[in-house]
Amino acid sequence: IVDDYLESYFRTFPTRATAAGRHEYDAELEDLSSEARDAWLALNQATAERIEPALAAGDLEPELARDLELLLRQAERQIMDYGTLDRPGSYPLYWTGILGNATVFLLVRDHLPAAERLDSATRRATAIPRLAAQAIEALEGSGDRMAPEHCEMAARQAPGTARFYRQGFAEAAGEDDELRERMTAAG
Numbered sequence: 001i002v003d004d005y006l007e008s009y010f011r012t013f014p015t016r017a018t019a020a021g022r023h024e025y026d027a028e029l030e031d032l033s034s035e036a037r038d039a040w041l042a043l044n045q046a047t048a049e050r051i052e053p054a055l056a057a058g059d060l061e062p063e064l065a066r067d068l069e070l071l072l073r074q075a076e077r078q079i080m081d082y083g084t085l086d087r088p089g090s091y092p093l094y095w096t097g098i099l100g101n102a103t104v105f106l107l108v109r110d111h112l113p114a115a116e117r118l119d120s121a122t123r124r125a126t127a128i129p130r131l132a133a134q135a136i137e138a139l140e141g142s143g144d145r146m147a148p149e150h151c152e153m154a155a156r157q158a159p160g161t162a163r164f165y166r167q168g169f170a171e172a173a174g175e176d177d178e179l180r181e182r183m184t185a186a187g
Contacts, residue, residue, distance in 0.1 A: 005071055014030060023120075027124055048075040
């Protein structure tokens with residue numbers, strides 16, 4: 001259960017996978033369409049339904065019981081965030097956080113050769129318009145559910161992120177003109 005959940009988590013949130021040191025999704029960016037969010041909610045509901053009887057039986061090794069208890073709390077939090085609160089549809093900072101951090105770990109860590117990391121960052125950056133469109137779709141018509149302060153913060157963050165991709169992103173290419181050109185186009 002735990003291993004399946006972690007794989008689904010990292011597949012659903014590739015930027016978090018990169019931050020955690022998992023690099024098989026480095027070139028991907030979250031797909032948070034309404035269908036993908038519904039699937040994530042359903043996965044968490046199914047996970048909680050699988051864990052509860054296992055914990056109730058009371059015959060698990062203590063270490064496994066702790067792992068399942070922690071995973072149950074994680075699934076319940078996701079159910080609250082995506083089901084009850086609809087964070088993607090009511091919290092604009094949810095989106096600006098992902099967009100602002102989409103490539104940071106690929107640019108600042110040296111876990112792989114620079115060319116490989118920058119190629120992944122470039123490919124990930126090309127998906128930012130899709131994710132931004134998904135954010136707009138999720139937030140449209142949600143004004144009455146959003147705190148004005150969160151909207152103001154997001155409105156201050158988004159232009160800085162856009163400016164970084166337009167002006168600073170390609171600087172990571174250094175003297176590599178071909179890579180700089182691709183990063184400029186992606187940005």
